[in-house]
Amino acid sequence: MDPLLLGALVAIFTVVVLFSGVSVALGLLIVSAGFLIVFDGMRSLELMPEILFGKLNNFALLSIPMFIIMGASIASTRAGADLYEALERWLTRVPGGLVISNLGACALFAAMSGSSPATCAAIGKMGIPEMRKRGFPDGVAAGSIAAGGTLGILIPPSVTMIVYGIATETSIGRLFLAGVIPGLLLVALFMAWSLYSTWRSGDAAALTARSYSWRERVEILPRVLPFLAIILGVLYAMYGGIATPSETAAVGALLCLVIAMVIYRLWNPADLWAVLRDSTKESVMILFIIAAAGVFSYMLSSLFITQSIAEWIGTLDVNRWVLMGAINVFLLIAGFFLPPVAVILMAAPILLPIITSAGFDPIWFAVVLTINMEIGLISPPVGLNLYVINGIAPDIKLKTILVGSLPFVGCMVLAIVLLCLFPGLATWLPDLVMGPRI
Template sequence: MTPTLAGICIILGLCLMLATGMPIAFALGLAAVAGLFLDMGPGVIYVLAETMFAGIANLGYVAIPMFVLMGAIVAGTPAGGDLYKSLDRWLHKVPGGLVLSNIGACAIFSGMTGSSPATCAAIGKMGIPEMLGRGYPASVATGSIAAGGTLGILIPPSVTMIVYGISTQTSIGRLFLAGVLPGILLTCMFMAWALYDARRKGFRFGGGVLHYSWREKLESLPKVLPLLLIILGMLFVLYGGVATPSEAAGAGALLTLVVVVLVYRLFRMQTYVGVFGSAMRESVMIMMIMASAELFAFALSSLFITQSLAAAIAALEINRWLLMGLINLFLLVAGMFLPPVAIIVMAAPLLLPIITQAGFDPYWFAVVLTINMEIGLITPPVGLNLFVLNAIAPDVPTQEILKGALPYALVMMLAIVLLCVFPGIVTWLPDLVMGAAIT
């Protein structure tokens, strides 16, 4: 069997299993086992456990469950609600202040979790009922949360950036810095579209009947500022070379837990059973996907599929921007079916030599890849954020959620174009703080 035919068979088998609703980790693993069985026969059983374990046996990956735990602590306690309410109190007089509060809360919450589903669920539970209650169109309410939730994999600390850094042997600190300005840019673009979309659908902004005094605005800050200071402190020790990402993540999770316990007087063990259980489930899911993706990548390599694909791409004598367009198209399609972590583990090591040979900066490419993965989170058939919103807003029809979310995919495509035209948006801050990268 030729590598091309083997690749087609494995990909078709993977798509069929995903179409049945099988969990992504199991589908990737079974497709990999089938491919390896064709190549190695029954002896494949001896390499499965070792390959999967080796794929996640990296100290850098300790940061992932720590960041997930940090987000679960905020989302599972009153801290998340206070963060949202504080933004609402300060922005309530701004036209469209509530939709801006939701997207802004998503951006800040992203800095605590590094996870899009966690951000989408935490802010959506509070923001969607509030927006619907104030008369916002359902598509605006759900679409803004779905898109805002995607910021979790771009704004540091980002789980996908950690996976990309370890998979490609690039600096995680520089990757985090590379995501800062694009994250702010994308947040502003989301806000601009949300306001325009609401006006376009007939919603008229006004000051509203709510009014918050300066005392009410200021009294919300003491509970929120410690969490924001933890984020800033964590980023400082990362970029200052004081600690590794794993150490910073562990310290951040511990400090967040201490702050929540002391500020909210949450001394009941029952509260933390749910928090740690939620963090454990999401962490295990991510690690299972990564281990299965590593096995899938090993299968593709054993069958010489990745080598043949890399050689075919390298042999294409085309303009480098056309090459980048083809890569983005591949990532866009893959992102519609697979989670970001799986795609990065499988594709990043393959694509990195190709894009660097074409003269592209690997850190710039990491941001472009991440935004592409964000698009996959809000597009069918496997848009993870869409499923999250379906669960937390069952009264909103699925077509309304899609109608509100899909325009944000176009906004993200526009952001990719802007980064192609102005790559300095990505590279300026890392070069300023850490010096020019050696590629």
């Protein structure tokens, strides 16, 4: 059978299996095993266990559970509430300072936790009721938190970036640095839209806030500064050549647990067990998807599907930006239905040779891909952040949350356009800190 036609069949069957309700990892294994048996015979299954476990034989994978523990220990405390309150106290005199406080808190908490749902839950529980109480429209209140939560997969340390680095054999340190400026750009765009939306609504109550004394502003800082110091310390250790990403993640996870125990009195063994249990569950889920995606990639390569698709696209006489536009549409659609980790692991083996042959930088592309995945987190039908916000504020209709999130989707699209026009936004900082790539 023609490899391109076979690739179309694989895509159709993969969509059908994943929509049947099975887990992503199990679905990839089912599709891989089925096509290998039909087109390569039963003997091809002998290599599956070796590929499955061999994909996990990577020291860099240790950073995933460590960063997850780091985020889980923070998410299990009042760190999100304290971070939100600290920013509110310092920005209270800024016009529209409350919405800026929420977005700033989302950005900082996302950097500490690396989890979009955790960011939405931690900041939204305090931020949404407070914004609504002061007169902000429900759409702005809910949409800003839903969009701010997506920053968790872009601002370092990011588990999504780690997965991309492992899947494409790209430097994780460079990927982390590449997400810094685009992440700050998104925060700025989100804040700009929120302020414009608040001003346009003409609601004076939304622009008023209580006053805080300098003592009230300073007294809350000791609760949040240690976590911020850990983030800066992790990044310094990583880029200062002191430790590898995996070693840095382990130290960061230990320090976050210690601070959670000392500052937030997380002494109860049941609470500590919950942190480790939930971190283990999430880590196993991600690692299982990575292993299954390795088998899926082997199947695509063994049946010459990957090579044929790359060769076919290479023969197309189209502008490379038209090609990139088509890739972005594909990623958007995939992100609507699948989690970011699954999309990266399934698409990276196919897209990487295509983008490199078209002259695109794989570090730059990682940022573009991640922003596409962010859009998927606040887009139906699977937009996870929308349902997290709906769980926090059930009296706000899902439609209102979605409508409130759409302008932020526009901000993300604008960020992708700016990255296409100015790729240095993603590549300048990695080259400055780690030197140009040879």
